[in-house]
Amino acid sequence: MSSASLAKVAGSVKIAVDAMGGDKGPQEVANGVIAAAQQDSHHYFLVGDPNLLKPVLSAARPLPKNVEIVAASEVIEMNEQPTTAFKRKPNASIVVAARLVKEKQADGLVSIGNTGAAMAVSMLTLGRIKGIDRPAIAAPIPSSKGTVVLLDAGATVDCDPNNLYEFAVMGTVYSEKIFGVKRPRIGLLANGEESSKGNDLVKRTHILFQQAAIDNPHFEFIGNVEGRDVFRGEADVVVCDGFIGNVFLKTGEGTAEMLLQMLKTELMSSAWLKALSATLRPAMRRVRKQIDYAEQGGAPLLGVNGVCVIGHGRSGAYAIINACRVAEQAIQQNMLDTIRQRICLAPSPPPQL
């Protein structure tokens, strides 16, 4: 019986949260987990240094009975090399959290620490889903037509067409299960919409995806999409290698940051506009909210043999709550089982151009 189906039987799920990561420190993570726990009946393992976590938990009112501190004596720091750190620190918080999932005490894990470490530890502890060669981080992107899933956002930087095919299958399941999209349209991120566009990888992948659309009834390939199409919601799942995906996300973040800064500068440029800006603040806040990573909470690391949600290092308590919600939904919706079934419908091997 998989951990996901266990969870369903129990009605509530069990989440292990690595409390020692994130820019804002363990107290912030603990506060997020406590707030999540106060809202529902799921069980939360708060993994980290009890000396730091206990005081936060004891001070919580109402005291949540569904939060349990699990001691972990070590921490993998942001600058540590993931696989080396994994070997050297068997009692690091992220390792202990992954072990809880491995041993089926928890149904999934959430981490906002060193992303590389969270990936390496999950892969090494939980292994891969059979049929998946490389993992992918599936980032939710706001668009004018709803949430678009972009993957890979940075787990696998050098890919072949088969990796991208697996990403597409996993992203489709994520889009269906978490965002309720009926028949997710798959787009291949490229430098032009025409099928002749793309670098060598994209051109070869395009051919493979066309074949997959014939062979696999769940594979709705709509062709190449461009960077700007993503925000217009022209596809539900956008597939690219982890290098491009990472550049994409950081470019979007950078553009938004620059634009909002410019607008702020403009609003401060005259006394009249300055007076207005107080009135505008709620509108600006609503725009920020729409593009805020904290609203999404976290991105699942797909391909790992266990539910693993990675949050932004800057996550505050609110983002932590949402990251826990993503993990809970993935578990309750049996996301991993569906990925396991779908990945069996593999296409023929990729053609060589």
Place this chain on the structure above:
Amino acid sequence: MSSASLAKVAGSVKIAVDAMGGDKGPQEVANGVIAAAQQDSHHYFLVGDPNLLKPVLSAARPLPKNVEIVAASEVIEMNEQPTTAFKRKPNASIVVAARLVKEKQADGLVSIGNTGAAMAVSMLTLGRIKGIDRPAIAAPIPSSKGTVVLLDAGATVDCDPNNLYEFAVMGTVYSEKIFGVKRPRIGLLANGEESSKGNDLVKRTHILFQQAAIDNPHFEFIGNVEGRDVFRGEADVVVCDGFIGNVFLKTGEGTAEMLLQMLKTELMSSAWLKALSATLRPAMRRVRKQIDYAEQGGAPLLGVNGVCVIGHGRSGAYAIINACRVAEQAIQQNMLDTIRQRICLAPSPPPQL
């Protein structure tokens, strides 16, 4: 004697403009060229269908004497395959414009038509600068610290480290000559700032750039930069392959478009905000202006043995004027001669990881 130095002797330069490209049609291009000509004493060749161009020119007041129509009976359409079209249409406007440069009647060319065609025709007609293997489009990007040059924006999608080295050298000269940056800082676009980050291409290029920084006094390599660093102006020249560069630009465009749309929707959401929005319009317009491609006018295609500026297909008259200004500056500043000198300072061959 190069065309660039000819131009300097003459005091004014000669620009061939492909009048038949662009989403807004030949009249719009003609209007841009006429407006540019009215402001200076450079000579402009307006290349295209005289039946369309003559009426626009005759109607101009004051009538500019420095605009000359050069007949071209064919047009390479947006959807045509570039090299095939080049062979089939020897009298296409872009081919005639490139020939004017080849025959030293013009010092440079401007095109806002089919980008692929402009590149292919320029390369096939004018050839490459000796020592440059592949061309790059150098896109100017607004940042909080001035204009950043990003290249390649889409000319060469599959690159090796040596290609990227040549892009860096050309981009540095462009930054110096057109934007007046004294010692341009070169950044390598990657998925993290640490030198260990990057896909296989970026990792190999990083090592090559480190060596080049030792060997070449003009090569100020500052390491990897992330997508968001570009808008913060953390480098003056940002180097990447043409696939990534294209995704970068379109992602930035898409994010800005989405954000401004969201803001507009918010401002329309209540009568009170709606009333304010008229007051805000000038501020919004100034923000738009800062990020508008039309302000930059065009991006030079570097590596070609002649000055060639490519404008956005959506360019209106204003963007055309600015594209002509970019071409004029490149000619007057002897940009190509400097690239020729600098490319001789080639580094050792790239290491294989």
